[in-house]
């Protein structure tokens with residue numbers, strides 16, 4: 153299944169908050185993802201930004217006024233409302249949220265929203281005290297009860313100088329929310345997918361660890377792809393530099409043993425496990441409580457003991473298990489023996505010596521091997537698309 157944003161119709165409502173500059177980036181990223189974006193601005197949003205800004209990015213007319221003779225709304229005032237696959241208001245001021253909660257239709261945006269049957273996402277942005285106000289909270293609760301998705305706000309420094317809750321979510325989170333909303337009826341709806349990601353770290357002493365080069369990107373991409381076709385998703389994540397993806401539970405761990413414990417818990421009620429983490433095979437047999445001093449010796453022997461094979465040891469009956477095999481030689485033969493040895497349904501083997509696949513990059517080139525002996529070499533693709541290809545196979549194995 154491709155990115156749900158590709159070829160989608162998104163109505164983007166922009167209201168008069170200083171955060172509306174971020175809506176420009178959102179409109180741009182949506183357009184780049186292949187969405188057809190109809191921007192509807194309130195009069196106050198036009199005080200912050202010119203409609204031309206959005207028109208230049210979306211290559212489409214921008215609606216600002218129900219009675220504008222140039223506006224499509226004057227020809228058919230529900231045209232945008234009807235073709236939208238999703239409507240997102242980002243940023244949404246307290247005033248617009250109040251109007252939506254009470255069913256007002258006094259401008260182009262509220263009219264569009266009242267007329268649409270598409271899912272509605274509201275991303276609040278305002279001063280912390282306005283957000284906390286009981287009136288705003290009640291209006292948000294009313295919208296939520298009606299099935300509207302409230303995305304954010306985040307906490308942090310606000311334009312008023314206050315620090316608190318009221319920041320518009322960042323573009324990747326808003327895109328994630330849209331993808332999750334568009335894909336909610338997908339072929340993983342009602343299913344739980346657990347993904348492990350990142351490279352575990354095994355402590356030697358309080359300052360040193362045994363680590364590896366895994367960035368976590370492959371696991372996070374699979375998790376997002378599962379979210380975008382309707383799954384409830386948990387990532388059990390070793391340390392990474394990646395932000396938490398929207399709508400996904402992230403359980404943070406450091407060591408292989410912690411990952412094992414967290415995965416056993418998460419997988420107890422799951423349908424599939426995709427094990428993208430690079431698990432350290434060995435850990436120091438003793439962790440020193442104090443920083444080990446250099447001293448006079450020229451060498452340092454650290455004794456290592458073997459970590460458990462996590463995926464091999466997770467044996468819930470209905471769980472579909474997918475592994476990864478990062479290999480530097482004999483790709484297919486090594487992957488095949490891991491597939492069988494660990495009791496997997498599927499394994500994605502990748503050649504870590506290739507420049508455009510493996511650690512740190514956004515692309516990957518894998519060979520998929522299944523337990524029936526099937527083998528498919530996929531071309532170089534984004535890690536998200538590799539995730540989609542893996543999940544296509546997972547769907548076929550679900551009980």
Ligand code: CTP
Pocket residue numbers: 408427428429430431432433459460461462463464474475476477478479490494
């Ligand atoms: N794996 C695991 N527990 C381990 C080691 C690996 O669950 N202790 C999982 C990985 O997450 C991956 C698959 O097993 O999905 C294959 O991992 P890989 O490191 O390629 O293989 P190993 O079994 O560690 O074998 P080797 O290091 O000898 O290649």
